[in-house]
Amino acid sequence: MSASALTEGAHHIGLTVPSLDAARAFFIETLGFAQVGEKPDYPAVFVSDGTTMITLWQVRDPATAVAFDRKNVIGLHHLALKVPGSDALDALHDKLKGTDGVEIEFAPEDLGGGPIRHMMCTIPGGIRTEFIAPAS
Numbered sequence: 001m002s003a004s005a006l007t008e009g010a011h012h013i014g015l016t017v018p019s020l021d022a023a024r025a026f027f028i029e030t031l032g033f034a035q036v037g038e039k040p041d042y043p044a045v046f047v048s049d050g051t052t053m054i055t056l057w058q059v060r061d062p063a064t065a066v067a068f069d070r071k072n073v074i075g076l077h078h079l080a081l082k083v084p085g086s087d088a089l090d091a092l093h094d095k096l097k098g099t100d101g102v103e104i105e106f107a108p109e110d111l112g113g114g115p116i117r118h119m120m121c122t123i124p125g126g127i128r129t130e131f132i133a134p135a136s
Contacts, residue, residue: 012046012053013079017125018062020045022101026124027054030099031081052081067126078120078128086117089133093119100124108133 017023020043027033027047036053037046043058059065070077083089089108096102101124108119115135123129 010052012055014055014057015076015079015125015127016057016059016065017127018059018065019125020056020058022124023056026099026101027056030095030102049081054079068128070128076127078130080118080130080132083131083133085136086133089117089119089131092131096121 015023024035024045024047028035031049033047033049033054035045036048038044045056047054047056068075083092086108093104093108097104103122105120105122105128108117110116111118111132116132118130118132120128120130
């Protein structure tokens with residue numbers, strides 16, 4: 001960490017989703033996150049993998065909500081989550097291929113010539129998500 005940095009990493013990442021139930025199920029059932037809180041009147045749920053907390057906020061009206069376009073809208077380009085290693089990345093890819101609401105953009109591949117590997121997909125709700133396996 002830089003001695004001059006005024007921050008210490010991400011506290012949480014907030015994502016607006018069209019279906020709170022689908023997003024919660026994806027993070028908990030597919031990725032193994034735990035629900036660590038909720039705010040039913042917003043509505044929102046808070047999930048964590050033990051390192052990163054993600055706030056999932058229900059969009060007010062999914063029928064009129066505008067989907068994010070990473071090339072034309074300022075905002076979150078994608079969410080990147082780290083996995084323990086290359087084998088875990090391959091196993092996650094296999095799992096995500098059969099998960100409803102997930103579209104694989106590209107399968108695990110070397111990032112910039114390796115040794116880091118990554119894959120990209122959209123998760124339920126259309127949020128572009130990258131999974132990264134650091135070098136061993």
